[in-house]
Amino acid sequence: MSGEKNKLGAGEKNNVIPLGEGWHGTESRPGEDTSLNDLVRHMRSLRDSIPVNQKLRRDLRARLLEGVGPQTEERPAFNYQEKRGPAGRPWWAAGLIAAAALGIIIYIALGPFGCRTLDGGQTAEVGRFWTGEAPLLPAVSPGDGVIVVERGGALLLLGRQGEQFSSVNPPPGVRYGSPCWSPDGKRLALVRQGGSGWEIISIEIPKVEVRDIQRTLEEGLERAVVLARSPAASPVAHLSWSPGSDRIAYAVTEDSENGIYLAAAGSEPVFFGPGAQVAWSPDGNWLAVEREEAQGRSLRVVSINGEAEYTLGQGTFPVWSEKGFLFFLQTSVREKILSYLPDGSPQFKVQIKTGEIRWVYLGSGKGLEKVFDREPDGIEPRLLMTPDTPAGNVELQWLKSLELSGDRTPKTLYLDRAGEIEGLVPGDGSSLLLSRRDGGIVVISRVGYSVRKTDGGDNQ
Amino acid sequence: MRDPCDTDPEKLVFFEDLYDQYFERVNRYLRYRVTSVWDADDLTAAVFTRAFEKRHHFRGEAPVAVWLFRIAHNIFVDYIRSKGRLTLSEPENSAQAAEDGQPEEELLRLEELRQLRRLLETLAPDYRDVISLRYVGELRFSQIGRVLDRTEAAVRMIHHRALKALRKKLCEEEG
Numbered sequence: 268m269s270g271e272k273n274k275l276g277a278g279e280k281n282n283v284i285p286l287g288e289g290w291h292g293t294e295s296r297p298g299e300d301t302s303l304n305d306l307v308r309h310m311r312s313l314r315d316s317i318p319v320n321q322k323l324r325r326d327l328r329a330r331l332l333e334g335v336g337p338q339t340e341e342r343p344a345f346n347y348q349e350k351r352g353p354a355g356r357p358w359w360a361a362g363l364i365a366a367a368a369l370g371i372i373i374y375i376a377l378g379p380f381g382c383r384t385l386d387g388g389q390t391a392e393v394g395r396f397w398t399g400e401a402p403l404l405p406a407v408s409p410g411d412g413v414i415v416v417e418r419g420g421a422l423l424l425l426g427r428q429g430e431q432f433s434s435v436n437p438p439p440g441v442r443y444g445s446p447c448w449s450p451d452g453k454r455l456a457l458v459r460q461g462g463s464g465w466e467i468i469s470i471e472i473p474k475v476e477v478r479d480i481q482r483t484l485e486e487g488l489e490r491a492v493v494l495a496r497s498p499a500a501s502p503v504a505h506l507s508w509s510p511g512s513d514r515i516a517y518a519v520t521e522d523s524e525n526g527i528y529l530a531a532a533g534s535e536p537v538f539f540g541p542g543a544q545v546a547w548s549p550d551g552n553w554l555a556v557e558r559e560e561a562q563g564r565s566l567r568v569v570s571i572n573g574e575a576e577y578t579l580g581q582g583t584f585p586v587w588s589e590k591g592f593l594f595f596l597q598t599s600v601r602e603k604i605l606s607y608l609p610d611g612s613p614q615f616k617v618q619i620k621t622g623e624i625r626w627v628y629l630g631s632g633k634g635l636e637k638v639f640d641r642e643p644d645g646i647e648p649r650l651l652m653t654p655d656t657p658a659g660n661v662e663l664q665w666l667k668s669l670e671l672s673g674d675r676t677p678k679t680l681y682l683d684r685a686g687e688i689e690g691l692v693p694g695d696g697s698s699l700l701l702s703r704r705d706g707g708i709v710v711i712s713r714v715g716y717s718v719r720k721t722d723g724g725d726n727q
Numbered sequence: 728m729r730d731p732c733d734t735d736p737e738k739l740v741f742f743e744d745l746y747d748q749y750f751e752r753v754n755r756y757l758r759y760r761v762t763s764v765w766d767a768d769d770l771t772a773a774v775f776t777r778a779f780e781k782r783h784h785f786r787g788e789a790p791v792a793v794w795l796f797r798i799a800h801n802i803f804v805d806y807i808r809s810k811g812r813l814t815l816s817e818p819e820n821s822a823q824a825a826e827d828g829q830p831e832e833e834l835l836r837l838e839e840l841r842q843l844r845r846l847l848e849t850l851a852p853d854y855r856d857v858i859s860l861r862y863v864g865e866l867r868f869s870q871i872g873r874v875l876d877r878t879e880a881a882v883r884m885i886h887h888r889a890l891k892a893l894r895k896k897l898c899e900e901e902g
Contacts, residue, residue: 306894310862313843316836317755317863320768324750327772331779332743663838 385592385626387652388715393700394429403709404690405700406446406455408475414700415446415455416711422446422457424480429711433481435488445504449512455484456494456506456515465497467506467517467530495530505544509551510589516545516554527556540569546585546593548632555585555593566595568635577639579627579646584691586699590718591630594699596622597648598685605666614677615669617662622685624651624699624714651716742782745791746775752865753799759844759863760803760855770806774799793873796864800856800874846896854889857882 393405393414405425406415414425420442422435437443437459445458452475459466470487497503497519505518514531516539525543530536539545542556543564556567566579582595598620605615625648629638639646665680689702689709699714754771761767777798785794847855853875860871868886872879 303890303894306890306897307862309839310843310858313836313840314755314863314865316840317758319751319754319758320764320771323754323768323771327775328746328750331746331775332739663835667835 384628384719385649385651386717386719388697388717390652390701390715391713392429393711393713394425403702403711404445405692405702405711406448407692407694407700408448408472409450409452410475410695412475412477413480414711415448417444417446417457420444420460422484424484426477435481435484445506445517447506447508447515449508450510451512454508454512455487456508458503458506458517459491460502462499464499465501465503466493467495467497467503467515468492469494469515469532492532494532495528495536507545507547509547510549511551516547518543518545525559527554540573542567544584546587548587548629548635549589549591550632553632553635555579555587555595557583557585557595568593568629568639575636577635580648582625582648584688586691586693587629588693589696591628592626592718593629594624594626594651594691595648596685596688596691597625599623605662608677612677614675615666615680616678617665617680617682619682620685621653622688623653624691624701625649626651652714738782741785742779745778745782745795749792749795750775752863753795756796756799756859756864757803760859761806766806770799770802773802777802789873790870792866793870796860796866796870796874799864800860842900843893846893846900849896850889850892853885854892857885858889858893861886 403416403418408414412427414427414429416423416425418434420437422443424433424435435443440462442460443457444460447456448454449456453472455470455472456467457470459468468488468491470484470491472483472487474483476483494515495503495517501519501521503517503519507516509515514529516527516529518525518527525541527539527542527545528536529539539554540556542558544557546555548554548568552571554569554571556569557564558567563581564583566582566585568577568579569575579593579595580597582597584596586594588594600618600620603617603619604613605617606613608614627646627648629635629646661682662680669675669678687704689704692700692702694700694713697715697717699716701712701714703710703712750771753774754768757770757774758764758767761770774795778795781798785791847858850858856875857871860866860874861868864871866874868882869879871877871886872882875882877885
């Protein structure tokens with residue numbers, strides 16, 4: 268820095284008095300409660316713990332200061348004084364060309380050739396629940412007015428914001444589970460477990476009224492239609508209605524193997540194939556199926572007649588939105604180095620397995636073969652968001668214990684945050700509901716998203 | 728049209744000095760106030776880019792710290808409005824803090840910082856503004872007043888009340 272007269276503080280009172288000296292604020296009044304002074308000292312000392320991004324400092328400085336000066340000859344600015352285009356055309360001709368170009372860009376972006384992409388929205392906690400060991404998967408009514416979750420064999424009824432307004436309790440010896448609302452909103456399917464085994468029942472819901480929903484469900488349960496049965500040794504879970512609300516897919520565990528069945532009122536269930544969870548394509552002709560394979564859980568897209576099958580790759584909890592987006596959870600592992608040895612090698616580090624919500628655009632199901640044919644190497648899923656994880660405390664406790672023990676040998680802490688995620692289910696047309704275990708409590712969060720048409724330039 | 732300030736060596740030296748003197752304070756201030764360190768760094772870049780573009784508007788009527796922190800505070804407020812909620816940050820870059828050879832001690836200090844932020848989050852917005860500008864931005868009361876468009880006396884009063892509220896919460900938490 269040169270030029271003494273340009274120095275900040277020369278001739279003006281710009282300089283800030285360093286904290287801790289020459290201080291005449293309220294915190295140092297004579298006779299003031301000394302604990303306030305302690306707090307002030309504490310806060311000052313903590314300020315230096317906030318790390319500064321030195322790389323940004325260098326890069327931004329270079330960008331701002333090294334790119335200016337006499338060498339910056341021209342700026343691409345429109346000269347309003349001259350009122351002529353860059354090629355000597357009259358100003359209105361340039362304007363016409365610009366307007367035409369803009370029109371083409373807008374048409375490409377919003378018209379039939381536009382690609383669809385998703386933007387992650389806000390994540391808001393709907394509620395926290397104590398559920399014991401059972402997973403807590405919500406079912407959301409169309410229109411998003413009522414959320415039903417299973418807790419302790421009963422059905423808990425919640426409002427959109429998680430307000431808990433009533434519950435439906437089963438008779439003695441019976442448990443309800445795996446609620447699933449039909450897309451037309453007229454039926455709620457659930458699993459009823461009793462002494463004789465498992466039943467999938469369907470309840471008619473004439474109208475979803477928050478005020479009357481408890482009574483509606485209780486009356487519906489008395490007239491429930493049994494869609495399928497399964498012996499006591501073969502548990503049933505993960506119900507999923509078809510888009511037409513006329514068939515239901517469900518998973519049965521038999522001898523530790525998961526299989527998918529399709530059932531409809533008045534006909535025998537049909538075995539579809541191996542798998543644990545499914546999501547229907549909007550046209551009802553395809554199923555995204557989660558399967559347990561040698562390399563872990565992966566997703567397949569299988570035609571309803573079983574004749575075509577495509578692999579999507581690693582993933583769980585598929586959700587196929589009405590607008591053609593298939594959402595699922597994928598696991599990734601990231602490593603964080605907490606401290607280094609004097610020779611520069613890592614001393615203490617943490618490996619965190621996290622679940623990420625990813626998506627691919629598959630459309631309604633019509634012409635799906637072409638979508639996969641265009642991508643012979645597989646469709647690359649894009650990231651919607653990584654659910655917040657309560658990071659920090661475990662790592663800190665671990666470091667504290669190491670400090671107390673005096674152990675300085677290199678160590679790695681392995682954390683499985685992905686294992687805490689219990690499920691992903693459809694919310695309204697612009698959100699998903701994520702269920703996650705957090706220290707024994709299950710947290711349901713709403714993850715928003717919005718669809719955007721692009722000219723194809725978006726990359727994750 | 729070329730910006731004549733681009734070639735004004737005095738203005739460039741002025742900005743260079745400003746940048747070197749205030750980068751750390753502004754970056755710390757925004758990292759303290761914004762949940763994501765990535766966002767905080769983006770905002771820091773936005774502050775200095777805006778200051779660079781507007782450097783010829785600086786007339787010296789207010790101290791440069793006030794001018795710069797007004798920009799920083801306005802950018803922070805715009806960011807919070809766009810996010811729809813206010814949260815305080817949790818520094819993720821613990822490895823950086825741990826490079827000085829005493830990682831455990833630094834990490835314990837980070838935990839204390841987290842606790843302070845958490846408690847600060849429970850205070851009123853004007854309390855948070857004053858405390859953050861005072862202890863992270865390192866501004867005088869008069870300067871904070873000019874950043875927030877308040878009188879110095881009002882800032883001192885808010886500061887005192889904020890400290891008392893914070894101490895009360897700390898005492899409650901530590902039993």
